Amino acid sequence: MTVVPDDNLMTLICDVCGDSVTATACVLPDAEVVWTLVAEHGWSGSPFATGPHRCPHCSLLPPTRPGQSSADMHGPGGVLGIDHLDDATVVTVSGDIDLATGDALRAALREAADADATVLVDLSRVPTIDSTGLGLLVRAHLDARERGLTLGLAAPSRFIRTVLHTMRLDGVFPIFDSREDALERMARPALSAAPASGPER
Structure with a gap:
């Protein structure tokens, strides 16, 4: 899932359950980097805007889900x-x-x-x-x-x-x-x- 930027805010969307969190975007060397946003809110996943990203709850679940092949992980x-x-x-x-x-x-x-x-x-x-x-x-x-x-x-x-x-x-x-x-x-x-x-x- 891609992080959605909106002015100075970014919305992080969980790939598993669809839950989201919106926070002030931090100034980073690359606009595609969302590591601080992910870390500050207890999420896991890619440090880049392009996922996968998982909310704190879904981070504790097994990585596989319907429609996801083992090669994805x-x-x-x-x-x-x-x-x-x-x-x-x-x-x-x-x-x-x-x-x-x-x-x-x-x-x-x-x-x-x-x-x-x-x-x-x-x-x-x-x-x-x-x-x-x-x-x-x-x-x-x-x-x-x-x-x-x-x-x-x-x-x-x-x-x-x-x-x-x-x-x-x-x-x-x-x-x-x-x-x-x-x-x-x-x-x-x-x-x-x-x-x-x-x-x-």
Whole structure:
């Protein structure tokens, strides 16, 4: 469902039940970005105006509904593993990062940060991310920075790169093309502070 703009207001419509909420639009780098509107009202779904978006009630329901194929949702996500290496802790994630997988990812990122090493989130098996997942990564980045650590992202999909670029977060996270490249480059202090590659356009 597309968010409907009206002057300085935006209306968010739930794809499941049709419920809606209208609020003042926030000034963002791109008019198509509705991440703040989604997050502030407890909704889940795409950070962009084009859905899917789900109200707080429907966010707790199973993702499938009549007329929706399994291909529409990419499949459930989850944390595949946490690998404590010499120079970094790698959190490997699979499937979509959304409200359903938020608790598992939050716990994994907390465990990784507690290791007091560089944190790398392997996104090579993650097709999409919603506002919930994006918020978790931003929070984990801030927590890591407070500890004097670096949190990097490995092999994000084109969709995730677009989200990060649109939100102007691609300059916040070090972003790498692969897990191997990330581990090699993040071990070098001079390179750990800057993204290794820009977003695809």
